[in-house]
Amino acid sequence: MKPANFAYLRPSSLAEATQFLAADADTMPIAGGQSLIPLMNLRMATCRQLVDLSRLNDLRIWSESASHVVIGAGVTHAMIEDGQVPDPSQGMMRKAAHHIAYRAVRCHGTIGGSVAMADPAADWPCILLALNATVIVTSVSGERRLSMDEFLKGTYETALKSGEFIRAFEIPKLAATARTATSKVNRKTGAFADALCAVVLDGQDARIAIAALGTRAHILKSASQALGSKATVAELHRAIASDIAALLPKSDAYLQHLHETNARRAIAEVTRS
């Protein structure tokens, strides 16, 4: 369980980090390393150069405007759990952060690292998709902005190009009256989800995201529409069932039931009066 050798580089600025990443295609950025280092120890991930972003203060920043909160990619799950950063999500991000892995992992693992890793069962891709966040990526060529839907491609696969890394997320602020909820099924506290659902209901605008099904997080489109238009419970449940069936690669009664039940739990929390 030792990683293959690599050359370690610690940039002192974002600009230097982009230069290190551009200089050699066989370079990986590392943030919290809580997923990447296990993969390196298992030799499922190797590189010639490792660029350490974990101590860049420019990634550990946040800002708030009337309409958005911008959270730096290097903000850790624990910083969100502890309420150190402004919350655009009416409490959903803070609550969800507490249920990621274990405290030691949360103290180092970052929101940007989680999204860049794109594990299909990870929490942040699902939650940020539900929150309709924008991903801001940077490289020597400048910055690009992508929606979460454009960013997520598949299992461990994103729209990041060689030399790019996530700088920050821009997350729309929900209205004070908005309701949010997450629900997660996992067999052991801290383990990756077997089923994950994040729900945002902000007036007419509803977004239901699920993960741990297929290769990436998805919006349940017809169910979101049903929730936003105040459809009956029966209509909503039919929409959930058909959206989930469409995401299953092949019919699977267990996964269908698991994800339906999990989604219904999260939705029940936002519709409860």
Next chain:
Amino acid sequence: MKSLTLTVNAETVTHVIEDRTSLADFLREDCDLTATHLGCEHGACGACSVLVDDVLTRSCLKFARQCEGQTVVTLEGLQDDADMEVLKAAFHEKHGLQCGFCTPGMLITARDLLLRNKAPSEDDIRDALSGNLCRCTGYAGIVEAVALAASRLK
């Protein structure tokens, strides 16, 4: 192979290491500090938990070089720590260990919990220890020990 300097248990240490050396291997092999145990080496078992700049850290999930210039504290460095003394006594009284392999990680994780939560419920304790695996005790003694320590430290 390049040299690395950081502070371990209040001493400045310098060793020549490979870039791929984990903090855990650095502590055990280069610093001869063997209270930090390596179980799984991929972040699942928690036996290698230490503090880096006072932050709870799995030393198998950190490269030593990432901690350059920072302050690392292992269980050896907490010998005179008042909270740790109370925890150790509680583990002794409540049979919080059998073989002892997981104990350094349990103690460091429990101390981190008690610093953040002065009156943890049993659920809080079980939640905080969920990332630390014990294969002997069935956890009951460990949870009771942490609860006892919490009541004494209140």
